[in-house]
Amino acid sequence: MYLTTEIKRKLFTEYGSKETNTGSAESQIALFTHRINHLTEHLRGNKKDFSTQLALLKLVGKRRRLLDYLKDKNIEKYRELIKALNIRK
Numbered sequence: 001m002y003l004t005t006e007i008k009r010k011l012f013t014e015y016g017s018k019e020t021n022t023g024s025a026e027s028q029i030a031l032f033t034h035r036i037n038h039l040t041e042h043l044r045g046n047k048k049d050f051s052t053q054l055a056l057l058k059l060v061g062k063r064r065r066l067l068d069y070l071k072d073k074n075i076e077k078y079r080e081l082i083k084a085l086n087i088r089k
Contacts, residue, residue, distance in 0.1 A: 002038050015081070025070045026081055032063040033085045 011034060013019045016027030039056040043049060067087070071078040081087075 003035065007034070015084070025066050025073075026077060029063055029066050029070070029081060030085060032059050032066070033087065035059055036063065 008022075008031065009019055011030045012022055012027045015030035016022065016024045021027060036056065036059050039052055039059070043052055043056065046052070067078065067082070070081065
């Protein structure tokens, strides 16, 4: 599986304040970004996988809403996060 417990733990400690802070917007955005990157790589080889394409679009929408929320609440964390995750905006 591409998303193991160790990878999740690493993402949550790096972008959230601590390992158990899994619900913060920053850690959720980092998790969604990791999943989006994985699905994008999958779709490069499997162009006709439409269910994965739909899942990717839903994840991008969720991440966009969380980024909008974070931008409204704390613009400095928003800027740091999009720079750290290489999200174009």
